[in-house]
Amino acid sequence: MDGMPKGLRPERADIDHAYRLDDRYGRTEGQVYLSGTQALVRLLLLQADRDRRAGLNTAGFVSGYRGSPLGGLDQALWQAQAHLDARAIRFVPGINEDLGATAVMGSQQVESSGEGTVEGVFGLWYGKGPGLDRSGDVLKHANAYGSSPHGGVLAVAGDDHGGVSSSMPHQSDLAMIAWSMPVLNPSGVREYLEFGLYGYALSRFSGAWVGFKAISESVESAATIQLPSLDQGFLPVAFEPPPGGLHQRWPDLPGLAIEERLAAKIAAVKAFARVNRIDRTVLGTGGWLRIVTTGKAHLDLMEALRLLGIGPAEAAEIGLSVHKIGLSWPLEPDFALSAARGAEEILVVEEKAPVVEGQLKDLLYHLPAGERPRAVVGKTDEFGARLLPATGELRPWIVAKALVERIGHRLPERDFSTRLADLLPDEAPAATGPSLARTPYFCSGCPHNSSTRVPEGSKALAGIGCHFMASWMDRDTVGLSQMGGEGVSWIGQAPFSKRRHIFQNLGEGTYFHSGLLAIRQAVAAKATITYKILFTTPSP
Ligand code: SF4
Incomplete structure (x- = not known):
């Protein structure tokens, strides 16, 4: 620590000398240090504690299959066994992802069976992208059959956007959308607890399983996180469910009613999200340029602004504001419209496919001409030229380049070229010098x-x-x-x-x-x- 630059060196007063490793699961208030994987464990403990505080006798059930970036979740759960036991949370690893999902589906049948020992079971399914793909049949059916009112399910997708330890990159939200499963897209590990608790509340309300994107860059990172209050609840939502409700039930025989219930669930999701906002304006208000972000791309955008030296004052001078989408599907229309109405241009910054961008364009299409933005750009500009990549991963410098381009079109007098030049990586790697590339090989001693x-x-x-x-x-x-x-x-x-x-x-x-x-x-x-x-x- 002595070798650290002065600005980065923590002051002695900032150091929590009383902190112990097990505080990550044992502390009930204040801050804890968690990896993304540990945050998923802590989320389960928090949900159990919240239910107890609310006088609800629930249990938890976890199943799925390990695989990077969720390769260590089973280990983390086993290490926290005492904490899980104290809260009646059962962890049963699946022999594969789809059978794990089937087991979690069973946890939602406890309530309607009339034979349950608890009032509800909150479930967590996990799997890496290809595991989610192979589990499509069960996840689609389980979402349609539904969660239970005092249970709820999070489907945690370990998404390897960069394809760093998978046969190919994957983006699970596209599959979830195909199954009418809402998707929460936290920007980083700091949001895991908040988004996870939100997901359970949303699942209980809507009867849907709720997808939770855990991309490599967030679930494999760590952060100091403020523990949410156990008492903080969610606002009541006025919503008229269809006859028979939205949740898991039996009999639930094949037929069109299941499809109609799925549509009603999505309406319920939007109603919940309208009252309990997880989408937020994080910088400025209004302006000609509204930047809409979701997931990790939000942090890329904020870092791009920082690197370009654009603080709140300069953002206001330029006329830009930033709006962050937490529920990336389905888009909650009220927030999206309030963020977009009156803008000249919307720049959508999201990693991989244009999930939010497409929904936003659909939403804005029918606005009166005077309220409709002139352009919604993201993966391409208004002329179809590539702006932000839909493949690979975003980086702050990539976002900065696109942002400078858009500002330059509208405000040519604002020249960011010098600031941008400092950010861009060298076009060509050095021809000489040591290379970091090394072809991987089996460990010594490996059979x-x-x-x-x-x-x-x-x-x-x-x-x-x-x-x-x-x-x-x-x-x-x-x-x-x-x-x-x-x-x-x-x-x-x-x-x-x-x-x-x-x-x-x-x-x-x-x-x-x-x-x-x-x-x-x-x-x-x-x-x-x-x-x-x-x-x-x-x-x-
Ligand atoms: S010992 Fe073999 S199987 Fe195990 S990690 Fe190394 S290469 Fe892989």
């Missing part, structure tokens, strides 16, 4: 070092897991399928191939998760394939 070799002339198919690295090790290992599909692609290829046989690498974790079914498919198809079950977990 994969030898088990992924194949006899000369043979070929192997790769799969999900560390053993995929064999693909770049000159080991005649090719291809990739989704987790649980290992070897099945060979069934479609073999009849048309000169090759008579192939090996398939399959980690024991994947075998347990879903790979067994792939083997059954290969047997059923009489495929000429040899599965190598790669066992790396050491014996206890």
Whole structure:
């Protein structure tokens, strides 16, 4: 700490000397230091404590499947076992994501069964993006069947926007929207507790499962977080539910009523969000330029403003204001309209697909000409030219560049080119000097070092897991399928191939998760394939 620059060095008076590691779960007020993963655990404890304070006899239930960026949630839950036990929160890891989701669906049946030992069970499902994709059937049905009035469910999607530890980048909110599942999009770990409690209240009110985006950059970071009050509740909402209500019930037989109830749930979500605002204006009011943000992109925008040296006073001079959307789908219309009405231009800053931007355009289309902004820009400008990328991840300098471009169009006298030039990375990396790039390899001592070799002339198919690295090790290992599909692609290829046989690498974790079914498919198809079950977990 002595080596720290003076401005960054905490003053002695700021240091909480009484703080202990377990305070992250044990403290009841003040500040705690939490990683995103730990914040999800703390959220469950808070929900239980709030229910008790409100005189509600609830329990909690958690299931799902680990995988980056939620690779450590199971460990964090086990480490907090005593805290979970004290609050009747059960954690049962799924053998895969969809069966975990099915178990969470069951937790919402406790209330309507008439046989429950508690008044309701709040559930939490978790999985990484591909796990959410494979769980589409159950998540879609579970959301339609609904949560229970004193339970509620958060579906936590570990979204790897940058594709840093996944077969490809993913954005789970698009799938959630397809299932009519509302989506909360916290900007960072500091908002996990607030957004999570909001999600449970929203789920209880609307009967919907509530999606919660936990992107790598937030869930894998940590922050000092102010604990919310246990007494702080939500405002009552006037909403007339359809006959039979919005929540989980039985019988709930197939038919159009389920679809109609889904539409009513979304209306209830908007009604709740209208009264209990999670969308906020965070800088200025009005102005010709309204910047609308959501999720981590909000922090990118605020950092871009800081780096450009645009504080509140200069923002007011320029004529810009910033409006942050917490519920990224469905967009709550009252807030969105109040943020947009009378603007000349709206710049939407969000990572990946234009989820908020598209909804905003729909909403504004029917405004009278005098109230409708001249342009809503984001992924492209008003002429269709690319402005902010819809792929990869945003960075503050990317947002700064787009912002300077928009300000420059309207106010050419305001020249930010010098400030911007300082932010932009060098176009070309240095041709000389040490490179940080290093091709990953198996750990020393890992069985994969030898088990992924194949006899000369043979070929192997790769799969999900560390053993995929064999693909770049000159080991005649090719291809990739989704987790649980290992070897099945060979069934479609073999009849048309000169090759008579192939090996398939399959980690024991994947075998347990879903790979067994792939083997059954290969047997059923009489495929000429040899599965190598790669066992790396050491014996206890
Ligand atoms: S399976 Fe385990 S030991 Fe092997 S490379 Fe992966 S992390 Fe390392």
